[in-house]
Every structure is written in structure tokens, then in C-alpha cells.
Amino acid sequence: QSVLTQPPSVSAAPGQKVTISCSGSSSRIENYYVSWYQQLPGTAPKLLIYDNNKRPSGIPDRFSGSKSGTSATLGITGLQTGDEADYYCGTWDSSMSAGPNWVFGGGTKLTVL
Amino acid sequence: QLQLQESGPGLVKPSETLSLTCTVSGGSISSTSYYWGWIRQPPGKGLEWIGIIYYDGSTYYNPSLNSRVTISVDTSKNHFSLKLSSVTAADTAMYYCARHLSAASGILIDYWGQGTLVTVSS
Numbered sequence: 001q002s003v004l005t006q007p008p009s010v011s012a013a014p015g016q017k018v019t020i021s022c023s024g025s026s027s028r029i030e031n032y033y034v035s036w037y038q039q040l041p042g043t044a045p046k047l048l049i050y051d052n053n054k055r056p057s058g059i060p061d062r063f064s065g066s067k068s069g070t071s072a073t074l075g076i077t078g079l080q081t082g083d084e085a086d087y088y089c090g091t092w093d094s095s096m097s098a099g100p101n102w103v104f105g106g107g108t109k110l111t112v113l
Numbered sequence: 114q115l116q117l118q119e120s121g122p123g124l125v126k127p128s129e130t131l132s133l134t135c136t137v138s139g140g141s142i143s144s145t146s147y148y149w150g151w152i153r154q155p156p157g158k159g160l161e162w163i164g165i166i167y168y169d170g171s172t173y174y175n176p177s178l179n180s181r182v183t184i185s186v187d188t189s190k191n192h193f194s195l196k197l198s199s200v201t202a203a204d205t206a207m208y209y210c211a212r213h214l215s216a217a218s219g220i221l222i223d224y225w226g227q228g229t230l231v232t233v234s235s
Contacts, residue, residue, distance in 0.1 A: 033218045033221070044225040046225065047223050050223070056223070088160055090222065099173060099174070099179075104159060104160045106159050
């Protein structure tokens, strides 16, 4: 069971907007930066958003990230069939008593209807 | 262009040790800006972070795997390695090596290898 909670699935029609949430305990998200990863079918994950809301070079501005309190959100506008993928949030948690480590959300499957 | 390439046996017997190597090209594993690590994904399931290593050999491991995991680095060969001992069928997964950027905001995973499937079976 992941320490970051994401909805298992979301869906929307082409051209529409969708949001994916990522919630965690106060120490995990509130105090740290969140990244988002896109995993297209049969491929390795790719960095989509980092530092809560920054896009790496080459990521279109249809993808956005935000964070408020203990929740982070990935937004995708102008949905395309090529956006169908699994999306994961993650963060570096340096507060854990067992030592700092990276934690992932359980992943959300996006279906573009 | 940075490339990370995983290599190692695709089939490991139960109770044995899984060994994988990630060869880095297009960048130096001795860069002070990065950690290098491993992430796995069981078939049809989510991502699980395994651990990372810095060029000087310092490591961080997932507490749930800590007793079975060893990550090492060879800067002369520009590669790093994973050993996971006493494997069971639950360790069957796609194993990815990944670069972790060390920034003021923390550590983030910014580049992934293509992955290699390891099956644990007799």
C-alpha cells in the first residue's frame, strides 16, 4: 500500500480537462516537493512535472502541477488519445525515522474516451 | 544524450541473489549533481523505489528492502549495480535504473533507463 494516495483511474473525452490528485500525510507532501511521471503503455516512466509545478524541457504546457497543503494535483488540458497512460506522483521524504527515501503514489490510469 | 542501460540475467532461482548492472553513457557517474538508483515494477502493478547511490558510495535504501539490498558503484566503468538477495516470486518485476537529481528542493528522479524484466522461478 502506497503512502501517497492516488485515484486508481480517471477518464475524460478528447479535448477535455482532467485532474489527478495525490494526497499524503502532512509531513510527506506539505513540506516536500512533488514530481509527476507519465508511463505510456510498455514504456519506462518519464518525468512530467517536478518541484510541484515545473515542466522539464519538451513537456507541453497542457500539463500542469500544483500543490496545496497535503495534496498535489496534476492537470491535463486538451486531452489527446496519446495521453492515455499511467501517472504517478512521488516525493523525496527525508522525515522518515528509518532514513530518507523516495515514495511513489499507487498510480492512476488515465483513459481518454 | 544520456543513456542508461540495464543488464543482467532475466531469470533467477528462488533464494538466490538477483544481480543487475546499469551502464551510463553520455554522462559521468561521478557528477556531484546526481545519485544513481533502482526502481522496480511488478507486472501490472505500481512503482517501487529500491535505493540510490552517490559516486562516493553513500547509499539510501527503501526500508522495506534494506536487509536484502546492496547498491554499488564503479566510477572507472561508469556503471552501478544492484544486488537483491534471497529472492522470491514476489521479486519478479521490471527493474529500472534511474538518475536522481540532487537539488536544493530535494532529490527527484529525472531520467530512466528502459528497464529489464527479471523473473524469479525455478
